[in-house]
Amino acid sequence: MFIALESLFGGAIEIIELDYEFDFSKEEYNGVFPFTTPVKLLGKITNRAGVVEIDAVASFDFTAPCDRCAAVTTKRFEVPVKHGLVSSLNDDGNDDYIVVENMSLELDRLTLEDIYLFLPSKFLCSPDCKGLCSKCGTNLNEKSCDCKKDIDPRLEILLSFND
Ligand SMILES: [Zn+2]
Ligand SMILES: [Zn+2]
Structure with missing residues (x-):
């Protein structure tokens, strides 16, 4: 136009x-x-x-x-x-x-x-959309899944202190 x-x-x-x-x-x-x-x-x-x-x-x-x-x-x-x-x-x-x-x-x-x-x-x-699980495809906004999360090795050390 x-x-x-x-x-x-x-x-x-x-x-x-x-x-x-x-x-x-x-x-x-x-x-x-x-x-x-x-x-x-x-x-x-x-x-x-x-x-x-x-x-x-x-x-x-x-x-x-x-x-x-x-x-x-x-x-x-x-x-x-x-x-x-x-x-x-x-x-x-x-x-x-x-x-x-x-x-x-x-x-x-x-x-x-x-x-x-x-x-x-x-x-x-939405700004905090959780997206889809990269392994099983579950929409993580609707429910969680049982797939093991790939945890950053540095974070894993920190988590082990809680055992
Ligand atoms: Zn989304
Ligand atoms: Zn999953």
Whole structure:
């Protein structure tokens, strides 16, 4: 979805309100399609004394298997979409700015890129997920198993003091 920014860069208008919903249901991420409901983008693009900025927040539900126990989990995220925008890179090539080709910003792509950068490297059902037993596959969040734990030899010495 492209949004035209000529009148904003030209100074004819100072603000464009953003209130969109994007359908990312066909976007694959680590083998699953986590955006089961629309991604909402709310915010604005402004031109203040020649400085053009997008300042918005993408909010969405993200549904994927937990990286430790594989339980399908839905979590709500709010991701900032905040960048300086330039119509051409005529300065020192500062990476903090996004160059808007032909004064037309591909808003859904930018939102998706920011979401992917923001997502945690490990997606967990809960921060203290115990995961699956590496030997028998039991979900250790639901019950324990009788498999012998591989105990760190240094820890074993400490434990033997209790005998
Ligand atoms: Zn888990
Ligand atoms: Zn086990």
